[in-house]
Amino acid sequence: MNLSKLKQAEEAFLQRYPGGFDNPEIMSIRRKKHNVDKMIAFAQESFVKRNFKLPDQIVQNMVKIVSRSSVISVFEKTRFREFADALFPEEKKLLSRGLEELLQRNEQLGFETTLELLKPRKLAKWPLMTICQTYFHPRQDVLVKPTTVKGIIQYFELKDLQYKPTPSWDFYDAYRAILHEMKSKVDESLSPTNAAFSWFLLLSFHGNLF
Numbered sequence: 001m002n003l004s005k006l007k008q009a010e011e012a013f014l015q016r017y018p019g020g021f022d023n024p025e026i027m028s029i030r031r032k033k034h035n036v037d038k039m040i041a042f043a044q045e046s047f048v049k050r051n052f053k054l055p056d057q058i059v060q061n062m063v064k065i066v067s068r069s070s071v072i073s074v075f076e077k078t079r080f081r082e083f084a085d086a087l088f089p090e091e092k093k094l095l096s097r098g099l100e101e102l103l104q105r106n107e108q109l110g111f112e113t114t115l116e117l118l119k120p121r122k123l124a125k126w127p128l129m130t131i132c133q134t135y136f137h138p139r140q141d142v143l144v145k146p147t148t149v150k151g152i153i154q155y156f157e158l159k160d161l162q163y164k165p166t167p168s169w170d171f172y173d174a175y176r177a178i179l180h181e182m183k184s185k186v187d188e189s190l191s192p193t194n195a196a197f198s199w200f201l202l203l204s205f206h207g208n209l210f
Helices: 003-016 024-034 036-046 049-053 055-068 074-085 089-104 107-121 126-136 146-155 169-183 194-206
Strands: none
Touching: 003 194, 024 036, 036 055, 036 126, 049 055, 049 089, 055 074, 055 089, 055 126, 074 107, 074 126, 089 107, 089 126, 107 126, 107 169, 126 146, 146 194, 169 194
């Protein structure tokens, strides 16, 4: 990790937006553009343990998360909705079980169960694989957007990470760990959520995103 670049990015961001993501300008943009708080609340209400007794409802709420998210492409939203509509009852149970494992129990098992369901439909895309946990565990889990992640790896010289377009648990776990390490090196106001921290990192090498 290039710590010097990270500290420079921190200084520049806090100079422009005092208070970090508590800055009123940033808070207004996040509410209008990304509905972050509403998405987090919806995910945490939708995916409580008792709801996993109702796989159809879980799958419907997964579709709603994907459809409402500002970070998922229109193409992926459409494809995922069509995928969910075409699932057989047993497949819905398996998708629901995979998400339950991912959010509540064995993360790796849940990740790989979901991956195996999406792969045959050519829907094994990083954003779809990571969006639900990003909203459910906003300070623990991370969203993997290919362009953003590749830029972060290159700019901050994360030499131990090698991005691949096909999702894998090993990469996800390693990327999440390094993001948490990077968070520990900067002011807490830059990471109210891991998604916010990723936007900060993206801003550091892409200029004004807002």
